[in-house]
Amino acid sequence: MGLLTGLKASITRATDRLFSEEDPKRIGIYGPPNAGKTTLANRIARDWTGDAIGPESHVPHETRRARRKENVEIERNGKSVTIDVVDTPGVTTKVDYEEFLEFDMEEDDAVRRSREATEGVAEAMHWLREDVDGVIYVLDSTEDPFTQVNTMLVGIIESRDLPVLIFGNKIDLEESNIQRVTSAFPQHETVALSAKEGENMDEVYDKIAEYFG
């Protein structure tokens, strides 16, 4: 009897330990194409793990598959927060292969890229519905944030009660207008940054630790 009681107690302790140690939260980096999502994902991954996540490009839909960097440990104020960073393809409601021809791409390559891009968008939406615990929504602060895709995506994120941070990227560019980004989604915290130049990354990491820790 004593043996059984002891066994039960040790199993309870083991399962308690197993479930008290939370898995890292999966934080999806979302936004429209060319907002700088992969540049940000690479910046975060390089800063804390030394590795990049994926290739960056000025051609839209360079990221056509969601990519996850696991166990990114971010240290802030003596504490550490471990997250999985999920870089997702840019979300849109339309993909026209002719858009890629403007980037000196052969027609076959442009058609293939457009097919992969559509699959990537669908994959990003699936991740959003099923597999992320929080969202970093990246916007190009030189562009108009009042687009339908942004409105819908933020609405979908809110409907799922996911914690979300809005990142106004590309503040190193002259045309950047961070006030416009802030006013587009006043219900959410907005952080200004340049992922490419590494501007304001301290605040970026403070907010990631605060929201997703």
Next chain:
Amino acid sequence: MPEATAPTDDGSGVQIDLISGERMEGLASMEKIRIILDGVHDGNIVILEEGLTPEEESRLIEVTMAEIDPDGFNGIEIETYPQNDARDRSLLGRIMGQEDTAKLTVIGPANQIETLHKDETLISALVSRK
């Protein structure tokens, strides 16, 4: 419920389907999405009186992506009023019993509709023929 009359597509105009909330009520999400995309594939502009839920919008994007074909259909243009739209707070809205989630939504083929202006109370779009 009467069925919509068959379109007479002689290329001389653009068909606009204004779909009431009543017609969409009780339909499954995929049935709503099918009504929208079938209309858009035919080159029609679809106007929903009460729009879609965020979950349905998410699935609409996914299904649209699955149906994009480089040889023809290249996606949709969709516009709704921004959140907290003025209509929901209006007297007319309250009299009509519209819920806060109800939002007029315009959807059309991406190559035929272009949004010119959008704010809390106005959507202005340019529609071209196929």
